[in-house]
Amino acid sequence: MYVVHRALFVYFHSGTIVCMTVRHMRISVLALALTLAAASPYASFAATATPAVTAQGILAYTNAERIKIGLPAYTSNTLLSRAAARKMTDLFARQYFAHVAPTGEDVSVLVKDTGYTYLVVGENLALGDFASSKALVTAWMNSPGHKANILSKAFTEIGIAAGESNYKGRKVWIGVQSFGLPRSACPVVDPLMRAKIDASSKTLTMLDTIAKLREAAYKTAVSTHASNVQTLADSYNLVAKLYNERATSYRVLVIAFNKEVDASNACIKEKTSTVKPVSE
Secondary structure (H helix, E strand, C coil), X not given: CCCCCCXXXXXXXXXXXXXXXXXXXXXXXXXXXXXXXXXXXXXXXXXXXXXXXXXXXXXXXXXXXXXXXXXXXXXXXXXXXXXXHHHHHHHHHHCCCCCCCCCCCCHHHHHHHHCCCEEEEEEEEXXXXXXXXXXXXXXXHCCHHHHHHHCCCCCCEEEEEEEEEEECCEEEEEEEEEEEEEHHHCCCCCHHHHHHHHHHHHHHHHHXXXXXXXXXXXXXXXXXXXXXXXXXXXXXXXXXXXXXXXXXXXXXXXXXXXXXXXXXXXXXXXXXXXXXXXXX
């Protein structure tokens, strides 16, 4: 039986992780993959006092847990906090409790909508009559999925929202943590270089076509003993020279581009190697 301020009930979902694993292919655009963790069943927790729960308090206790084991503290990010606040508001407004909204939006959508670009994002949710910010974080730490997000080596930034309102006839707290590893954590392949490569490739194709036409004209002239054989040969050689010059420049661009791709992919692999989506 639910008794406000005496029996504490807590619902929370296992932390979800969305991994945007960017894998550049050599002479290719970014390839994106999303992995979303499943949510865990509801759980319960008990406490007595009922002081306010705050985003600042949640951040402080979260970072305290990280510092205990030698991990760097999370940096608060305004865009991630905006995504967390939107999620919290939506949970109260539409009276549901899940990582994926009834209309399909998950943490990746919320984060993207704020303009935050990322390699990995994750989310923790909690709902209940929490006694304090510390009680909420303790509840998360008692759940493997949430604990994994809080102590993750993959994330560096966090956004937090906490609010109290009515949920299915009960006055409760909802807490949201949005975790992120920004795209800027790894070098980005220069898009202008790719554009130059594409333009150079088109030019090479055009020159190749012209060269083949002039070569065919030259061969015809030779077979018919035409008087303009030398002129046609000079014309072909001019195009061949232009093609070879452009081909050399093209190879230089490709080598430079692939070096950037390799560096970016190596960084992404290293940064995301510890990400293990929860499946409970």
